[in-house]
Amino acid sequence: MLNKSFSSVFLLLCSLFCLTSCGQNKYDVNIRSLLQEKIDTYINSILKDIKHPTEELVYFVEPFFTYSYYEIKVNDIIVRQKYYTNNNPYENFTSINNALNSKGKQKLSFIAYPSKETTFQSNDNIDIDISTIDKFRNTETIYSYEAPINEDELSEFIGLESYKSSFEFEAKLPYKKVIDWSDSENLKEQKNIEKEVLEAYKEIMNLYADGDIDNLLKLYKPIFQDEAQSVYATAEKKSRLLYELNLKRMYPFFYKSIPTLDNNYELKFYANGKLVTLEKKKENPLSYSKSALSIVYNKDLDVFPETFNIEEEEYLVADKGLVPQKQMEIYIMFHKPKGSNKLELATDVFREEILLNGVE
Numbered sequence: 001m002l003n004k005s006f007s008s009v010f011l012l013l014c015s016l017f018c019l020t021s022c023g024q025n026k027y028d029v030n031i032r033s034l035l036q037e038k039i040d041t042y043i044n045s046i047l048k049d050i051k052h053p054t055e056e057l058v059y060f061v062e063p064f065f066t067y068s069y070y071e072i073k074v075n076d077i078i079v080r081q082k083y084y085t086n087n088n089p090y091e092n093f094t095s096i097n098n099a100l101n102s103k104g105k106q107k108l109s110f111i112a113y114p115s116k117e118t119t120f121q122s123n124d125n126i127d128i129d130i131s132t133i134d135k136f137r138n139t140e141t142i143y144s145y146e147a148p149i150n151e152d153e154l155s156e157f158i159g160l161e162s163y164k165s166s167f168e169f170e171a172k173l174p175y176k177k178v179i180d181w182s183d184s185e186n187l188k189e190q191k192n193i194e195k196e197v198l199e200a201y202k203e204i205m206n207l208y209a210d211g212d213i214d215n216l217l218k219l220y221k222p223i224f225q226d227e228a229q230s231v232y233a234t235a236e237k238k239s240r241l242l243y244e245l246n247l248k249r250m251y252p253f254f255y256k257s258i259p260t261l262d263n264n265y266e267l268k269f270y271a272n273g274k275l276v277t278l279e280k281k282k283e284n285p286l287s288y289s290k291s292a293l294s295i296v297y298n299k300d301l302d303v304f305p306e307t308f309n310i311e312e313e314e315y316l317v318a319d320k321g322l323v324p325q326k327q328m329e330i331y332i333m334f335h336k337p338k339g340s341n342k343l344e345l346a347t348d349v350f351r352e353e354i355l356l357n358g359v360e
Contacts, residue, residue: 265278
């Protein structure tokens with residue numbers, strides 16, 4: 001799937017990093033400068049290709065659920081989950097552009113559970129709006145869903161322990177996605193798919209283990225391009241509508257990492273079989289889906305590009321003479337473009353890093 005090689009620039013950086021400590025400060029400055037130049041060039045190469053149609057429409061979902069846990073999918077891709085844990089990886093504003101297919105007709109499905117009682121009560125509510133917002137901040141609701149009413153003139157989910165439903169709506173993206181899996185192969189129907197997925201994971205794990213920054217940047221570039229396009233990002237404005245082009249997933253690229261694939265995984269398919277990933281098996285259905293792959297790396301602040309964010313707690317660790325140790329969940333999905341027999345990276349789900357050696 002990947003041609004694995006170190007670039008001469010990265011080898012130079014590694015050799016500089018390994019030089020004696022007497023010249024460490026000078027070489028750290030050189031390393032940071034070279035890495036910063038590399039990242040600036042990389043980000044600019046992404047942003048220069050962003051299309052800017054007249055309206056720059058962003059589609060988003062607004063759930064109005066009272067006293068409920070729920071999971072919402074668009075075209076069988078999770079776009080929002082809300083469960084009992086406080087560690088909610090989803091924002092209140094949920095853009096769904098990346099989940100839309102190119103055909104115009106979209107499907108939203110959901111499952112909901114009562115959060116206070118064992119069954120839904122008469123004062124519980126389940127409504128969902130699909131809306132758009134343009135670059136002038138004009139909003140428009142294009143579809144509103146309300147649960148049907150039964151013969152007792154109550155919403156049909158009242159009295160149930162769980163409720164699932166779905167509806168279709170029309171939405172057409174005003175741009176072409178770099179990675180469009182809507183016409184990709186159905187992976188559920190393919191033999192030995194688990195073996196292929198494990199091999200694909202192994203290749204990516206090796207990139208992280210080697211600190212292969214150039215191939216990691218190359219691997220993720222289409223994902224960054226689609227993400228930047230989904231919010232019509234520009235060099236002047238990389239964030240929009242409470243959604244920010246998330247470059248934090250690049251942080252581990254600068255270091256050798258220790259990747260771990262949880263043995264207690266399950267093969268999960270999304271997008272009606274077009275996407276595949278490995279997730280940790282859930283002990284409780286009312287919990288967030290988590291990747292089976294994680295990495296741990298030491299975040300040496302001396303060689304970290306200066307425009308990227310360094311948290312206050314990381315400075316505190318460094319002040320103690322330690323190197324901040326970070327853990328990141330690598331939640332990736334693969335597809336096979338139509339006619340292809342090879343898995344390719346299709347998308348990812350970013351989750352915030354965890355500092356493992358925080359200062360109390």
